[in-house]
Amino acid sequence: MKTRLRCPCGDLVVGTDEDDLVEHANAHLAANHPDHDYTREEILLFAY
Numbered sequence: 602m603k604t605r606l607r608c609p610c611g612d613l614v615v616g617t618d619e620d621d622l623v624e625h626a627n628a629h630l631a632a633n634h635p636d637h638d639y640t641r642e643e644i645l646l647f648a649y
Contacts, residue, residue: 602618602619603619603622603645603648603649604616604617604618604619604621604622604648605622605648605649606622606626606644606647606648606649607647608626608629608633608634610633610634612629612633614626614629619645619648622644622645622648623641623644623645626639626644626648627639627644
């Protein structure tokens with residue numbers, strides 16, 4: 602299960618499970634990179 606993602610901006614996004622990680626990643630994107638939109642699959646591709 603993937604629970605971490607390092608954003609290209611340097612921020613670490615962490616979740617308790619993949620659903621939580623995707624939720625946190627989307628919140629990070631909305632707050633910091635509103636011009637970027639990724640699918641769940643794309644987010645999990647970058648996650649570890």
